[in-house]
Amino acid sequence: MYNGIGASRGIGIGHICRIIEHDLSFEAKMVEDTEAEKKRFQKAIDSFVEDTNAMAEDIRKNIGPKEAEILLGHAVMMSDPAMSGEMFKMIDSGQCAESALTAVCDMFIGMFQNMEDEMMRQRASDIADVKVSVLKKLLGIKDINISKVAQGTVLVCKDLTPSMTSQIVKENVAGIITEVGGNTSHSAILARALEIPAVLSVPGIVDIVSDNDTAIVDGTEGEVFINPDGDILSKYLKKREDYLAKKAELQKFIGKETKTADGETLELFCNIGTPRDAKKARECDGEGIGLFRTEFLFMDTTYYPTEEEQFEAYKEAVETMEYRTVIIRTLDIGGDKDIPYLGLKKEENPFLGYRAVRYCLGNVEDYKIQLRAIIRASAYGKVKIMVPLVTTVDEMRSVKKLVEEIKEELRDEKIPFDNGIEVGCMVETASASLIADLLAKEADFFSIGTNDLAQYTMAVDRGNADVAYLYSTFQPSVLRSIKYIIECANAAGIPVGMCGEAAADPLMIPLLMSFGLDEYSVNPVLVLTARCIISKWTKAEADVLAAKVMAMDTKEEIVATLKAASKE
Numbered sequence: 008m009y010n011g012i013g014a015s016r017g018i019g020i021g022h023i024c025r026i027i028e029h030d031l032s033f034e035a036k037m038v039e040d041t042e043a044e045k046k047r048f049q050k051a052i053d054s055f056v057e058d059t060n061a062m063a064e065d066i067r068k069n070i071g072p073k074e075a076e077i078l079l080g081h082a083v084m085m086s087d088p089a090m091s092g093e094m095f096k097m098i099d100s101g102q103c104a105e106s107a108l109t110a111v112c113d114m115f116i117g118m119f120q121n122m123e124d125e126m127m128r129q130r131a132s133d134i135a136d137v138k139v140s141v142l143k144k145l146l147g148i149k150d151i152n153i154s155k156v157a158q159g160t161v162l163v164c165k166d167l168t169p170s171m172t173s174q175i176v177k178e179n180v181a182g183i184i185t186e187v188g189g190n191t192s193h194s195a196i197l198a199r200a201l202e203i204p205a206v207l208s209v210p211g212i213v214d215i216v217s218d219n220d221t222a223i224v225d226g227t228e229g230e231v232f233i234n235p236d237g238d239i240l241s242k243y244l245k246k247r248e249d250y251l252a253k254k255a256e257l258q259k260f261i262g263k264e265t266k267t268a269d270g271e272t273l274e275l276f277c278n279i280g281t282p283r284d285a286k287k288a289r290e291c292d293g294e295g296i297g298l299f300r301t302e303f304l305f306m307d308t309t310y311y312p313t314e315e316e317q318f319e320a321y322k323e324a325v326e327t328m329e330y331r332t333v334i335i336r337t338l339d340i341g342g343d344k345d346i347p348y349l350g351l352k353k354e355e356n357p358f359l360g361y362r363a364v365r366y367c368l369g370n371v372e373d374y375k376i377q378l379r380a381i382i383r384a385s386a387y388g389k390v391k392i393m394v395p396l397v398t399t400v401d402e403m404r405s406v407k408k409l410v411e412e413i414k415e416e417l418r419d420e421k422i423p424f425d426n427g428i429e430v431g432c433m434v435e436t437a438s439a440s441l442i443a444d445l446l447a448k449e450a451d452f453f454s455i456g457t458n459d460l461a462q463y464t465m466a467v468d469r470g471n472a473d474v475a476y477l478y479s480t481f482q483p484s485v486l487r488s489i490k491y492i493i494e495c496a497n498a499a500g501i502p503v504g505m506c507g508e509a510a511a512d513p514l515m516i517p518l519l520m521s522f523g524l525d526e527y528s529v530n531p532v533l534v535l536t537a538r539c540i541i542s543k544w545t546k547a548e549a550d551v552l553a554a555k556v557m558a559m560d561t562k563e564e565i566v567a568t569l570k571a572a573s574k575e
């Protein structure tokens with residue numbers, strides 16, 4: 008048995024398909040038969056163009072036309088004589104196809120990389136992508152097409168990138184195992200959205216397993232079994248059946264209000280990353296959007312999206328939610344999320360660097376584009392603005408000042424918006440937590456980002472497997488912090504929600520009920536689980552449990568006590 012981090016619940020059983028990073032080195036040699044070499048090169052290009060067009064078509068159908076365009080652009084690029092003509096000329100002079108491809112691509116990459124225009128600089132990374140794909144064709148390296156894997160496949164890879172996740176057909180992938188990544192890495196969040204059991208951070212797993220090995224992925228406990236014996240296999244087949252039966256049971260909570268066992272109504276919202284996810288939130292019976300992570304809109308393009316493009320995206324989410332609350336978080340870039348065209352500097356400590364609201368307030372003209380788009384969308388429903396990574400009162404004041412300026416402009420331009428649009432603060436740093444009483448005077452609402460709060464309170468990189476044993480929202484320090492933030496919000500009379508992953512944790516829910524949390528924002532697929540857990544606890548029971556664990560000194564003791572009291 009191998010241990011890792013259970014990042015997406017459930018039991019997956021299937022056959023392994025490894026996704027391996029290939030060595031692309033080659034020996035640059037001179038060729039005699041240049042005609043044959045040109046033919047070999049043309050064949051590689053044709054095959055690349057054919058695959059790319061097919062992949063673009065899949066993406067167009069599964070994701071959307073805009074996303075497909077990027078790939079279509081790659082195919083067009085390789086068919087462009089300005090580029091391939093140069094390569095053929097080099098082959099004519101006796102160079103091998105690999106050398107010609109690399110030399111010409113590198114020349115263009117160098118040229119585009121140094122341009123002022125961000126869109127042009129993005130061309131450099133497009134050409135780098137094309138170079139790698141055509142080189143693989145020439146070297147006879149076959150990439151696994153994730154979208155075409157057979158039903159019952161367990162994907163094993165070093166890291167699951169968002170682009171790999173976007174190719175996954177959820178009916179075919181039974182489980183995911185990776186060597187790196189933590190519970191709150193964005194890949195983990197995507198795996199949960201797809202409802203595929205996943206265990207992350209299993210050291211060396213890619214080399215331990217072989218293709219077609221049988222694997223059991225227990226995403227609830229964070230355990231992996233390779234080629235298990237008959238007893239283990241039948242135990243886990245049964246466990247899978249029980250898990251699926253329990254999941255089916257949850258359907259009875261659909262369409263119900265979110266109420267505690269003693270009848271108090273709470274709000275159960277969803278976290279989303281795209282306007283399309285808002286549909287999923289509705290299908291899953293989410294009562295609003297507690298966190299719209301807007302950075303995916305910025306990551307999916309090759310340039311800073313225009314006000315109109317952003318407005319359309321926010322409006323789509325708002326209209327989908329039909330007057331239910333939609334909390335839109337302004338750009339939270341940096342840390343583990345890079346956007347190449349923004350040209351962010353490489354930093355020694357990206358999680359402590361120029362990111363989120365710090366970056367936005369340093370680039371006010373761009374920030375105003377986003378704020379304007381959000382404020383305009385407020386004319387179509389109930390929109391709230393949320394500011395990430397706040398550490399000082401001044402940051403909140405600066406954002407609020409910009410919001411007022413924009414409202415004034417829109418008024419002058421006779422563009423409609425909600426004059427009462429609220430501006431809330433994400434409390435996710437140790438500093439924000441310690442000054443929660445002061446921030447509560449500035450903010451219209453709080454939302455606790457426990458993914459980062461645990462990271463910044465414990466001084467633990469949330470994606471680093473070596474220190475994952477410290478990264479937990481059940482650490483006494485993190486629990487005290489959560490309790491204090493909620494108390495400050497309650498004392499100031501502002502609503503307080505939680506949009507970190509802890510809001511959906513069955514062990515955490517009774518504590519949050521006791522502390523007085525108003526709104527729980529969870530991954531859409533966890534709405535019914537959270538509603539079910541909330542329905543099982545009275546405030547009085549939750550208070551007794553909270554008093555007990557808040558007097559304990561270790562995470563281990565706390566988790567064991569919560570597990571023993573669990574009503575799951």
Ligand code: PEP
Nearest residue numbers: 435456457458459506507
């Ligand atoms: C958080 O930090 O808890 C959060 C919800 O934001 P993100 O995971 O996007 O950093």
Ligand code: MG
Nearest residue numbers: 435456458459
């Ligand atoms: Mg965060």
